[in-house]
Amino acid sequence: MTTSSPVGLPGLPARVEVYEVGPRDGLQNEKAVVPVEVKAEFVQRLLAAGLTTVELTSFVPARWVPQLADAEELLALLGDLPGRHPVLVPTEKGLARALEAGVREIAVFASATETFAQKNLNRTVAASLDMFEPVVRRARDEGLAVRGYVSMCFGDPWEGEVPLTQVADVAVRLHEMGCTEVSLGDTIGVGTPGQVKALVELLPSRGLPVGALAVHFHDTYGQALANTLVALQCGVSTVDASAGGLGGCPYAGSATGNLATEDLVWQLHGLGIETGVDLASLVRTSTWMAEQLGRPSPSRTVAALAG
Ligand code: MG
DSSP, rough: OOOOHHHHTOOSSBOOOOOOOEIIHHHTTTOOOOOHHHHHHHHHHHHHHTEEOOOOOBOTTTTTTTGGGHHHHHHOOOOOOSSSEEEEOSSHHHHHHHHHOOOOEEEEEEESSHHHHHHHHHSOOOHHHHHHHHHHHHHHHTTTTEEEEEESSBBBBBTTOHHHHHHHHHHHHHTTTSSEEEEEEEEOOOOOOHHHHHHHHHHTTTTOOOGGEEOOBBOTTTHHHHHHHHHHHTOEEEEBBBBBGOOOOOOOSSSBBBOHHHHHHHHHHHHHHHOOOOOOHHHHHHHHHHHHHHHHHOHHHHHHHOO
16 A cells, blocks of 8 residues: 555644444444454454544443343453443443443433434433433543433434434533533434534534534445544544444445444544554454454445455
């Protein structure tokens, strides 16, 4: 591989925190259930490749997400890890399990739309936020950091267009209840750059500072990197991605799901933005993981650099 020297663009951060979601968001949305030893090796390899923030798993009832039913076992296998290692926790029961397992950061998963809140959490948007509130409060009281996800920010497969103010209401409420970071999710990957700019610029005027925002794009329509670049230009410096592009979205009828971490890192490094990630090592990890899953990685960068 030959590459040119990095060339920056004005108004971009010097460093971006890559928030790796592969072990949780990725594997949760894969059909195959991966053995816990393979998950542990996956996480170790991601850390060895320089990722410092890795969302590990989900403390939800096993019947909700059988792919992640081994949360306790996984954390026990991993032991103490350097960096940020959030786990998804929807309920107080889940939080109690997470605290017992020594977790220091959690995430809650809210929806901007009523239909997805019903399908994913079996309650209204308001009732799901009411469910999260005591979870977030107790987690903060215990000294934990808390990320709040907002899904379906740029469109919903059942409701179509999602009004910006509706997304902002949920994001602001999560921040007000104590979430230290709010991740704006384009769960079906339909958003385009102008829409991203409009949402990211609206939130600070509603009291949610850009420094507390992260973005979570899906590449269903090939827009994830364009949307990322615009978010960075608006001052966002935490970007979610999934190693090898793991995890389709079960609600979008396309094979492509999460933005691949390798594709993101290729762009960031080309812009001279620091990530701490060793891209070659990450590509080897995703190639190995693709072998475990028995299908090739959908990441363009993995395809270009592997072998
Ligand atoms: Mg995702």
